[in-house]
Amino acid sequence: MQVSQLSVRTCLTLLLTAIPGFLMSGAATAAQITIACGAVGMERQLCEEGAARWSEQTGHDVEVIATPESSTERLAMYQLLLRERHDTVDVYQIDVIWPGLLHEYLLDLSPYIPDENAFFPNLIANDTINGRLIALPWYVDTGLLYYRKDLLDQYGYDVPATWSELERIATDIQAGERPQNREFWGYVWQGSDYEGLTCNVVEWLVSHDAGNVVDEGQTVTLNNDKAVKALATAANWVGKITSPAVLGYREEDARAQFEAGNALFMRNWPYAWSLGNNPETSDVAGKIGVTVLPRGDEGQPTGALGGWHLGVTKATKNPQLAADLVRFLTSEAEQRRRAEHGYLPTRSALYEDTALTSQNAVFEPVGQALNNVALRPSSSTGRIYKYVSRYLSQETHDVLAGEKSAEAAVESISRRIVEKSLGDFSMLR
Structure with missing residues (x-):
């Protein structure tokens, strides 16, 4: 990949982080990344809004794929696509209980993520299978x-x-x-x-x-x-x-x-x-x-304990772009935005943000649960x-x-x- 082919944002990322995994695919022609998001409540709307923000920053397109409301039906859909190594979906929204079922089909995100310590350790541990970080926690749930x-x-x-x-x-x-x-x-x-x-x-x-x-x-x-x-x-x-x-x-x-x-x-x-x-x-x-x-x-x-996480299929044609979309959607800014709509963060620092927690009554009972x-x-x-x-x-x-x-x-x-x-x-x- 030539430096002239890299986007400005990619160059800045490379200089500031020195992490190769953050390199975009960088072709002059915009790539299209697909993400399978949920459809309960505002899930799809917030996913589309977050994807649009990433698209504006990178110049690449994102298509949000419709999925069944039932998590049971969604898992069946995922397993079919992943086992057949379809590349029609790059990024998957997965349930907290699915890493053990899907890990062999998902990319190790460790090389692409510089701040995994900012997430709750037990959530990162949940997503780490055989030493591979196969997803990033997006939001946490509890009844x-x-x-x-x-x-x-x-x-x-x-x-x-x-x-x-x-x-x-x-x-x-x-x-x-x-x-x-x-x-x-x-x-x-x-x-x-x-x-x-x-x-x-x-x-x-x-x-x-x-x-x-x-x-x-x-x-x-x-x-x-x-x-x-x-x-x-x-x-x-x-x-x-x-x-x-x-x-x-x-x-x-x-x-x-x-x-x-x-x-x-x-x-x-x-x-x-x-x-x-x-x-x-x-x-x-x-x-x-x-x-x-x-x-x-x-x-x-x-x-x-519930919650949803984001993983990237090994079959993706754009692993760097797909991983960067995951990084962006799980960033502090995106999680703060989603928390305003009731989707609780997976980054521990946001629970110390009184401006955020004082406006959301669910933080306290979630802590109790x-x-x-x-x-x-x-x-x-x-x-x-x-x-x-x-x-x-x-x-x-x-x-x-x-x-x-x-x-x-x-x-x-x-x-x-x-x-x-x-x-x-x-x-x-």
């Missing part, structure tokens, strides 16, 4: 409890600390609101048979001190009385404080009901805060509070995690639908995990 603070005040209730309190409060206020709104329910969440239900399940388990399905020692711990109680408690909500329609709800379905004024409580991710308070689109803007999810009678508050985070058992189950998650969501869905008892479900899930692993998870890494 939160949203509530109508105006209704709690009106009926004289405090924010519930336990699931029992939530059920009691929801039952009372639902009865009080039904004469004015026949569509009103006490609690909305994600009950469809997909990865989002798995997140709810691990929250119920950890908040009831029931373990986390498979522990770090790779022992299946699910089949216990506390786990049975956790699932049975959730099943009891359906038709009582939760509409039976919840069996088909995903994140956007729950948010739509809550923002329409049809629910007292909602379980959702941090992104829902700014959207719920947008007076142009939400009927309950300014009436919302947010806190950590309740605990069981014997457990502690928790929230499922992360003290007792509910981890999906992806690390402990290796390559069979997708099956483990499928067992959890599928059989829990049966429990919620009244088609199976909680006791039968935890026994069946545990047995299927052991059978799938052949009793030796170490073989699955």
